[in-house]
Amino acid sequence: MGVAPTPTTVAVSSPLVRTMARDAGVDLTTVRGTGPGGLVVRRDVEQAITASDAGAAGAATDERTGLAVRERVPLTGVRRAIATALSRSRQEIPEATTWVDVDATTLLELRAGLASPDRPAPSVLALVARFVVAGLERYPALNARVDTDGGEIVHLAGVNLGIAAQTDRGLVVPVVRGAHQMRTKALDEEIRRLTTAAREGRASATDLTGGSFTLNNYGVLGVDGSAAIINHPEVAILGLGRIMPRPWVVDGAVVVRSITQLSLVFDHRVCDGGTAGGFLRFVADAVERPLPHLLDLAEL
Structure with a gap:
C-alpha cells in the first residue's frame, strides 16, 4: 500500500495572504515568492489572481512583456x-x-x-x-x-x-x-x-x-x-x-x-x-x- 504524499507548506508573509489565495482559488505552490528567501507576499498573490482572471477570460500572455493581456480590441x-x-x-x-x-x-x-x-x-x-x-x-x-x-x-x-x-x-x-x-x-x-x-x-x-x-x-x-x-x-x-x-x-x-x-x-x-x-x-x-x-x- 502506497504512502500519501506530504502536503507542501509554502511560506507566506502573513495569514491574510494565505486567506486571499484560498478565497481566489490560487494554488500557493504555483506562486513564485518575491519576498525575502522566496516568501510569498501579497503582490505575488495579486499578480497570480490577475493572470488567472485573464486566462479565464480567454486572454493570453503578451509575448513581448510577459504581462497578461487585459483585452484585444479589433482594428476595424x-x-x-x-x-x-x-x-x-x-x-x-x-x-x-x-x-x-x-x-x-x-x-x-x-x-x-x-x-x-x-x-x-x-x-x-x-x-x-x-x-x-x-x-x-x-x-x-x-x-x-x-x-x-x-x-x-x-x-x-x-x-x-x-x-x-x-x-x-x-x-x-x-x-x-x-x-x-x-x-x-x-x-x-x-x-x-x-x-x-x-x-x-x-x-x-x-x-x-x-x-x-x-x-x-x-x-x-x-x-x-x-x-x-x-x-x-x-x-x-x-x-x-x-x-x-x-x-x-x-x-x-x-x-x-x-x-x-x-x-x-x-x-x-x-x-x-x-x-x-x-x-x-x-x-x-x-x-x-x-x-x-x-x-x-x-x-x-
Whole structure:
C-alpha cells in the first residue's frame, strides 16, 4: 500500500495572504515568492489572481512583456480607417513643424462684443478658421495636394476646411465645403453643425471627405501644443492650443494676458519654411490684432 504524499507548506508573509489565495482559488505552490528567501507576499498573490482572471477570460500572455493581456480590441471600421490614413501620412509626407505663442486677449474681448440678444458670439474656432481661410488665399502652396503619379503639386482654387473632432468612435475630420465663400457667421454655424453630427455619429461620407486643409483645436483636450499628423492627401494642418492666462510683456511691462499656441505641420515638398512661417505669422497677427483683419475681410 502506497504512502500519501506530504502536503507542501509554502511560506507566506502573513495569514491574510494565505486567506486571499484560498478565497481566489490560487494554488500557493504555483506562486513564485518575491519576498525575502522566496516568501510569498501579497503582490505575488495579486499578480497570480490577475493572470488567472485573464486566462479565464480567454486572454493570453503578451509575448513581448510577459504581462497578461487585459483585452484585444479589433482594428476595424473607423479605427482601421484612421490607422490607415495616419500611417500613410507618416510614410509618404516629409513633414516639418513650426509654432508660435500668440496673445489672444484682444480676440476674446472682440468676440465678447460680437454677441447680441438674438444670437451668440461666434466661437473662437470660427474666428480662427476665418483667418486661416484668408491666410490660405495669400499662401496657396499650403492649400494643395501632391500628385506623385503625375509629378505635380496641385494648388487648389477655394478651401474645403477640415475641422478635427474627437468622438466616441475616434478622431474624425468633418469638412466645411466652400469655406472660402463663407463669412464668420456662416463658418460658425457650419462648424457647429458638422462637429455635432460627427460626435452623434450622423455625419455622412460627404461630410467627412474632400478636405483641402485641416484646423485642429486640440486646446479643448486641455493641452497647449501638438505636432499633429497631416491629414493625407492634404499638405498641412494647423493646431490651436488651449487659451490660458500667462505673464506676457506688453510695452516693456509684464502683464497677465490670454495666451495660446499655434502650430503648423506642413509637407516640405510643397514649400519651405519661409512660406510656412509667413502663413503662420499671418494667422498669429490676425489673432493678436483681429479688428483690422476683420475689417479687411468686410466682416464688421
